[in-house]
Amino acid sequence: MSTPIAASTITRRSVGYQPLSRLPETFHAILDERYQQALIYHPATMTFYEVAWPVAEAVRAWELAGRQLGPLATEERALAERALRVLGERVAARPPAEEDAEEINTRRLRRLAINVTQVCNLRCPMCYATDDQLGAGTYGSDVRFVIPSVPEQAFKRMLEYYPEGVELIQFHGGEPLLHPRGIQRACERINAYCAEHGIEPPVYTVITNGTCLSEEVLDLIERFAIRVTVSLDGTREINDANRPWAPGRSAYDAAVAGLERLKQRKLGPFSIECTISKPHVGVDLRELALHFKSLGAATIHMAPASVSPDHPHWLTPDEVRQMLEQWRDLFDEVMDRYGTREPLYLRSVLGRLTTLRTRHREKHLCPAGTNTIAVDVAGNISACFMFTGQREFQLGRVQGKAQPEEYRARQRRLVQTLLAHPSLCNTCWADGVCGDCSAGQYITGMRTQESYPYSCQYDRLLIERVILGLARLRRDPSAWSQLKANLIAAPEDLSE
Ligand code: SF4
């Protein structure tokens, strides 16, 4: 069963974006029983302060009362009032978190995703690219393999729209390694064009289910220094239930054997991506992350599946509660490991950690349409591979004459409307640090919700656990300097 981005769930309204998280008078209390930590976070400056437990409780009561002191009991009101005054004086001395002045980046494109196939050999039940009629990985299109000229045209078109070039090209699908010839042709032609014009060629990456990592494919990976991300949803049992292949064939065994070959030929570092869904309820995510690390992954990405409310993998409220506890355990483990010589590079934590440490406010929820642009097998340009086949998110075509003004106008329109922050973000303290997936918001129906759904509870928990972890590490100078060393040593994550 597929989870397409149904046109009916697309909100066309442009959302007025005046986030509370930018206001200097906004504070957020974080109380944690596990480590007995009490903190106040100030979103506008991205700073946090350790406070006494009753103070954090009083500030939390103020938050719950709609950021008003009036409804609080006398003692609590006095405590909150004093805390807000003192904190207000402290944050007044700090500059606000930085933010890019430009609404969209028009100089250099971070990621160009190219679908070399729109077909897949697996039948994953949560795949957003599966069409009930046309099959797995098709995005509802009957064109299965990339038109040979499209990758080169896509690259050249992006050079016309981004004068400083394209940083990385990510080969996507379906399953892109079902068509190694398409990848080979793309790399050959793009490299030849770059050599001819004195341009630095992009870094190549591929996202694969790992079942096609034959020696011939590894030759291709070696030849073009392609960085690999393998999607693996767990140990053998869960992965093969979530990523079913032909009867008697194990996608897990094939992927692990492929990763072994990759390691033997020293074609790393590689990443593992894991979609967490209903079969993971009750699974220890820390053990799972350590399992991926033991397979040799330099970076790990684990994120909740985006499914629609009528999908069998939609979580019940009890399952959401349980999953959030599992996520909490994982985030805490990852944060504590930053203070040791055994870090676990989980992309979600690393991303939030970087945002908070650099105090650089994210202008957009996610890179779709700004730092990520996608091209499908037929040459249609859209805001992200997850929007393939969705006309509303299209920005033009790679064929024909370049139309830079039209492209830029459509891009701005998209960013201001369909990709604008949903109204919930206006009143969310996590906004500016949160990196929620725009496409996921459409699939899950988040954009029309009035209370924080699972995806937001996950994002808010992640940020809280990162802040709590930073506060713990900050207390211990050696753990703090180990954190800094681990951040410097962190492998660049090329999958986002
Ligand atoms: S957690 Fe949800 S409401 Fe808050 S900023 Fe992220 S997407 Fe917006």
Ligand code: SF4
């Ligand atoms: S977060 Fe989601 S919508 Fe945004 S760029 Fe990544 S996959 Fe695309």
